Amino acid sequence: MKVGLFGANGRMGRVLIEALNENNDATLSVATVRDDSPLVGIDVGELAGIGKLGTPCSGLSLISPDEVDVMIDFTLPAAFESNLAWCVAHNKPVVIGTTGLSAQQLDSLAAAAEKIPVVFAANYSVGVNLMLSLVKQAARALGKTADIEILEAHHRFKQDAPSGTAMAIGEAIAGELGRDLSECAVYGREGKTPPRDHNTIGFATVRAGDVVGEHTALFADIGERLEITHKASSRLTFARGAVHAAIWLSGRGAGQYGMHDVLSLEH
Template sequence: MAVPVIIMGAMGRMGSMLVRAVRENPAFTLAGVVDREEKLEEAKTLGCPASSQVQQVLASVPGATIIDFTSPASSLHTAHAAVAAGARHIIGTTGLTKEERATLEVLAQKTPIFWSPNMSLGINALLKVLPELVRLLGPDYDMELMEIHHNRKKDAPSGTALHLAECVAEARDWPLAETACYHREGIIGERPKREIGIQTLRGGDVVGVHTLYFMGPGERVEVTHQAHSRENFVGGALRAALWLQQQPAGKLYSMQDVLQ
């Protein structure tokens, strides 16, 4: 039986790609869409329930799975609605604070919720292998990270950059909040050993580039992931949506759970 899916922000860049992918995949059916009032006339041409309020769409599509690449505030609101309706919720939103993530963890005790700031299988494979690379290189290697995204991205650094930085910081047993450096200017002195530089570039239509640098005595190791299109995020979200159908409530799931 096809999984009924509700797409948040269906007329946006990610939303429209998700709509097309869901329609083309026989494992899913487009059961409803949500977008802003000014886009509803266009959304209604998709031939399924459309509203600016996710609660209204959920009421007409019981048991649906929501796929959500919107904003932190919108995703938290939708998560509450998913709990009330007993719906599953796939979240690819970036820029969530620790408090917002903690709220999702509480809500995930009541209904199956999946959150990943990057749905790419490549990025999530990197998150698996990076701790071993940090261990093998040892403490003599300084760690830095640079990310590049398009000029319309609203959060900085990207959620993926922060996730990668948290990964390597934990591998060194460092709290990222105490060791991250987001800005350097002026006479700042020598670089501390206990530091991870995280730099942000914005411009053009770059989908996403993340590079980790490990700089040690006489050599440098660079690990780069380049997203060439948003299709890999769409594919990851649909894979997660299928996987979540078999999972109970009880924890905030991530792509690491899917890969395992």
């Protein structure tokens, strides 16, 4: 399968180059950077630090749709609209890992999924997606009495907070309990606060150093607590999951899919 990559020069873009290079079922055929980027023409392997691979970085306006079967986008919200529009215009499936999208951008994604197949997930790790199933089980068993908090930590450069994965965990728990996360989420506490409202779901965010990604769902009752934690030590975990999703997406009909579809997990 010929896979194209938006944003080859990004932090995840470089790791995706490595993940695609090690996969026997996919080939990186196109890697884009900004049209005016000094990286246009640079070999993607040299960009990723793994040696020449024979594929140069290209500006988005210079690539041919005939060169790719599916695209992967782990860029920033500012580039999301143009990348998605290119996929729709050329009828190309796309795997999207961009986080921090606005409500309007999510609407654009849903509209695009009516025309092309799209996999969209807050996190492409197999472990995290299994965690989303586990927190639902915990919510069913403990949600009536336990206080629920979600803790997450990422590197100093991450711009959105809480992380997309933390929000996905919150949505999974709130949905299982019949709550609206937009109404019950608490994102910060300071000073003298009233007693905790049991129906709220709290979020705590850490940004420090080079933390790849850590998430904990805490269910705390009187006398006991359950913690479900996932820790990522390498971005290759996410990149390999995204490549797996791209391979899975080939031949699918138009629609919006998630990693629960790719991995056949309970949703």
